[in-house]
Every structure is written in C-alpha cells, then in structure tokens.
Amino acid sequence: MDVEILSRIQFAFTISFHYIYPPLSIGLGLCMVIMEGLYLKTGQKIYEDMTRFFTRIFALIFGIGVATGIVMEFEFGTNWATYSKYVGDVFGSALAAEGIFAFALESGFLGVLLFGWNKVSPRVHFFATIMVTLGSMFSAIWIVVANSWQQTPAGFHIVGEGLEARAEIINFWEMVFNPSSLERITHVWIGAFLSGAFLVTSIAAWYIRHGKHLEFSRKAFKIGLSVALICSYVQLFVGHKSAEVVAEYQPAKLAAMEGHFEENSKADMYLFGWVNKQQETTKGVAIPGGLSFLIHYNFTEPVKGLRAFAPEDRPGNPNLVFQTYHLMIACGMAMILLTSLAAWYWRKGVLFDKTWMMKVFVWAVLLPQLANQAGWFAAETGRQPWVVYGLLRTSDALSASVKANQVLFSLVLFSLVYALLLTLFLYLLNKKIVHGPAAHKEEMHSPQLEEMAERFDTR
Incomplete structure (x- = not known):
C-alpha cells in the first residue's frame, strides 16, 4: 500500500478508537445531570448514589478519551503537513476556541464533580455537573465545526498559490455557521x-x-x-x-x-x-x-x-x-x-x-x-x-x-498501544460495575475505618 492509503488507515484507526469515548462522556453527563437533578428535587438518597456511581465511570471514560485524542493532533503535522498548512488558520481558530470555551470549562469543574461531594453544597455540586456536561458538549461543537468546514467551506479566501496556498478566514462566524x-x-x-x-x-x-x-x-x-x-x-x-x-x-x-x-x-x-x-x-x-x-x-x-x-x-x-x-x-x-x-x-x-x-x-x-x-x-x-x-x-x-514503511511501523505500534488501552478500559469498567453502586458507602463504613474510629474514641 502507498503512503496515502496507509496514512488514511492510520488516521481512521486512531480517530475511530478515540471516538468511542467523547460520545459516552457527553451522553453519560446528560444522564448524570438528570439523576442529580432528581436527587435535589426529591431528596431520595438513591439518586445521589446513582450520580456518584456513574461519576466514577465518567471519570474513567474522560481519562481514556483525553489520552487517545492527543495522538491525532500530532498526526496532522507528521502525515498531513500540506493539509495542516492549508487549513491551519481555520483549524487553529476552532481548536483554540475549544480550549478556551470548552475544555477549560469541562476540566475546571471536573475536580468539583469528582471530589466535591462532601466539600461543597449539593446545589454547587449539581452546578458543577451541569458545567462539565456543557463543557463536553461545547468541545464537540468546535471539533464538528472544524470538520464541517472541510465538508462545506465558508467564510474564507485562498492566499498564495500551489504548495503555498492556504485558506484564510475572512469571516469567523461564516466559518462557524457554515x-x-x-x-x-x-x-x-x-x-x-x-x-x-x-x-x-x-x-x-x-x-x-x-x-x-x-x-x-x-x-x-x-x-x-x-x-x-x-x-x-x-x-x-x-x-x-x-x-x-x-x-x-x-x-x-x-x-x-x-x-x-x-x-x-x-x-x-x-x-x-x-x-x-x-x-x-x-x-x-x-x-x-x-x-x-x-x-x-x-x-x-x-x-x-x-x-x-x-x-x-x-x-x-x-x-x-x-x-x-x-x-x-x-x-x-x-x-x-x-x-x-x-x-x-x-x-x-x-x-x-x-x-x-x-x-x-x-x-x-x-x-x-x-x-x-x-x-x-x-x-x-x-x-x-x-x-x-x-x-x-x-x-x-x-x-x-x-515514507510508507514509517507510517506502517507507527500504525502497528498504535494498534498495540490502543489494544492495551482498550483492554485496560474494559477491565476497569468491569471492575467498577462489579463493585457496584454502594462502593462509596463501603469505603466510608468499612470495618477497618470503624475499628480506627473506635480506637480514636477510646483514647
């Protein structure tokens, strides 16, 4: 196979594997918002347990998603340099917007979502859950905007000729709302x-x-x-x-x-x-x-x-x-x-x-x-x-x-690493599911902790 086919296979493989996780985090985030909203509305503890349980699964999905997404940005430069030069102005704007308006929002409130259960009020925690979900949705906006521009280009003009040609934005909002x-x-x-x-x-x-x-x-x-x-x-x-x-x-x-x-x-x-x-x-x-x-x-x-x-x-x-x-x-x-x-x-x-x-x-x-x-x-x-x-x-x-042999070699390595990541993800996901939704209660009321508490009271 030539370098074009191998490069396309490599990018398709890496983006397909990555695309398992962002949709899961967006969709699970929406379900968590509903669950925690029901907890605030009804006061039923079972909805809090539900949100806590699926938050742990969300954290696993989010972590793997971030790790697998980084690779694709390097591929733009290594395998698709002419493309990167041609669309750099467009993609640079969209990806910068994702970092500023989406990823910062999502990651900023993620700490409160994961570790703020006993440190902030239920309403503040619910607000953090909403912000993390919105952050993941905003992230999808800018990625899809960049890809949609490739499908239906708008709001640009071409600067330069031949190999030096590149698309330059002349109307940011036309580019966004292509x-x-x-x-x-x-x-x-x-x-x-x-x-x-x-x-x-x-x-x-x-x-x-x-x-x-x-x-x-x-x-x-x-x-x-x-x-x-x-x-x-x-x-x-x-x-x-x-x-x-x-x-x-x-x-x-x-x-x-x-x-x-x-x-x-x-x-x-x-x-x-x-x-x-x-x-x-x-x-x-x-x-x-x-x-x-x-x-x-x-x-x-x-x-x-x-x-x-x-x-x-x-x-x-x-x-x-x-x-x-x-x-x-x-x-x-x-x-x-x-x-x-x-x-x-x-x-x-x-x-x-x-x-x-x-x-x-x-x-x-x-x-x-x-x-x-x-x-x-x-x-x-x-x-x-x-x-x-x-x-x-x-x-x-x-x-x-x-060269084709370089792309093939990296594709084989990516396949091995991603197979390991998928195995790790499925193992950890299965472990969390088998552990069950009462895991945080077991951690808080384990026999070891109760024994330590009794010793402290005795002293």
Whole structure:
C-alpha cells in the first residue's frame, strides 16, 4: 500500500478508537445531570448514589478519551503537513476556541464533580455537573465545526498559490455557521446522548439480570430508557435534515450513500444492497423513487447520480460509503424499535419481567457505538477524493517526507498501544460495575475505618 492509503488507515484507526469515548462522556453527563437533578428535587438518597456511581465511570471514560485524542493532533503535522498548512488558520481558530470555551470549562469543574461531594453544597455540586456536561458538549461543537468546514467551506479566501496556498478566514462566524455545521452538531449530540443512555441501561439491565441493586437498577434503567427513547426519535428528524444538506452541497456523496449511478433521474431508496463500482450498478431491495421523495418530496424528481461527476471526482469506494451509511440507519431503526417496545412494556408494568429484553439491553450498548462509527465513516469516505471539499484533494494533502514503511511501523505500534488501552478500559469498567453502586458507602463504613474510629474514641 502507498503512503496515502496507509496514512488514511492510520488516521481512521486512531480517530475511530478515540471516538468511542467523547460520545459516552457527553451522553453519560446528560444522564448524570438528570439523576442529580432528581436527587435535589426529591431528596431520595438513591439518586445521589446513582450520580456518584456513574461519576466514577465518567471519570474513567474522560481519562481514556483525553489520552487517545492527543495522538491525532500530532498526526496532522507528521502525515498531513500540506493539509495542516492549508487549513491551519481555520483549524487553529476552532481548536483554540475549544480550549478556551470548552475544555477549560469541562476540566475546571471536573475536580468539583469528582471530589466535591462532601466539600461543597449539593446545589454547587449539581452546578458543577451541569458545567462539565456543557463543557463536553461545547468541545464537540468546535471539533464538528472544524470538520464541517472541510465538508462545506465558508467564510474564507485562498492566499498564495500551489504548495503555498492556504485558506484564510475572512469571516469567523461564516466559518462557524457554515452550511452543514448546525445540522451536523445536532446529529453528533443526539448520537452522543444515545451512547450515554444505552450505557446506563446496559449496566442497569446487567444488575437486574443478576438480581443485584434492584431498586437502584430499575430507576437508573428508566432514566436511561427515557433519554434513549426521546433521542432515537429526534435523531430521525435530525438525520433527515443532515441528509438534505448533503444533497444540496455534496451531491456526489449522497449518490454514493444510496448507490445511485444514473446521471439525472429519479432515485430509489435502498433498504439494503450491494454496489458494484466497475459495472456501476446497485443490487438490493429498494423503495422506488424513495430518495427522490426524501430530498424533493416528489417520487419522480431527478437526483444527480455518480455518472454526473467525473470519475476522479467521485468517492473512491462507493460500496463502503453505501454500507456504512446503511449500517448507521439500521442501528438507528433498531434503537427506535427496541426503546419503543421497552416503553410499551414499561407502561404495561411488565418491563422488568421480560428477562430476554434485559439480556438484549445489556448488549444494546453497542448499537449507538456502531451507528456513530458508521456515520463518521460514511461522512469521511463519502467526501473523498477531497480532504477539503472541492478545494484540496486528499492525495495533495500528504507530508512529502513521510515514507510508507514509517507510517506502517507507527500504525502497528498504535494498534498495540490502543489494544492495551482498550483492554485496560474494559477491565476497569468491569471492575467498577462489579463493585457496584454502594462502593462509596463501603469505603466510608468499612470495618477497618470503624475499628480506627473506635480506637480514636477510646483514647
């Protein structure tokens, strides 16, 4: 493989691994805000125990997320030097804003969230929980803004020519509110909320299956299910709006997502299928004119297909774009069906009697993760062959001095390190779950501490 393919694989691998954690921290943060808010409203100690328990899991996710995110910033300079020069003014502004307005807010209140339980009032602690959650959401804003600018550039002009060319911001707010940023930010947020909610329901379902912490687990499950149910339906609307933006500004990507080749004709919407790039055909089960209706609200309205674009301007692997896009949709529909059925059982009063459903929810934590990963793959591979859409090709964005064997060697090392990190994360997460929500009580009222207290009283 050449240096371009290896560099793309390396960056895809590192960002995919990193992207496991930020959505979990954003979504879990929202659930923690709800839990602690219920504690303040009702005074029920069980909601405080719930918040304390999930705070420990949040801290683990946050730590791994920070560690895995640092690597990508170095890759910009090592593997993608031309790209870094070209977008440096844009990315520099967005990443600086993230550090000032998001990461500082999140990390500043994180200490109060983790260690302030017995040092500040419940209301102050609740405020810290809200600020940490907002900080994580603001962080997502600036990262998505930077990426959205690559998809739909705005608010800039080009300075210099050839290898010296670079994008320079002339209107900061046009850059921030580029044509795709708002829809994509909302799409990412909802996906993150689903990740956190399904983590809560997964842990609660595991406890229920094993007959542990039943009151705690049932209440936590209902909180997670409520968030997941609402967000899974909202994501239908948000995802559709995002697809409309793609249709307007990135028609080649949309054509690849739906396997539509005809130059300008009505477009079917495939439920599933297989794209043959060489024969320029797609075989599968489709709704006739479905894509035309979703985009134009007319079953016969023409939609640009891949043949309307020069071969060098099309996504290089339309089948990969098609499959990842449809995997995202399949996971989204599965979450809607699962949460709707669970809500119906809840209303009937038999939710926790359905052992099979608790088993499903233990593993359903993978659904939003698969949807998030597949969605990013569809968005990024669909943008090809452009790293900045219509302006800078991926093949022109590489570092001139990096060799294929160097990238391969670092990719192997990253794989080993990330495998170790994933193993460590799963081990620690499992340990915290097995320890259970009463861990802080055991620490405060352990036999050793009671014995020490008795000795102190005797003296």
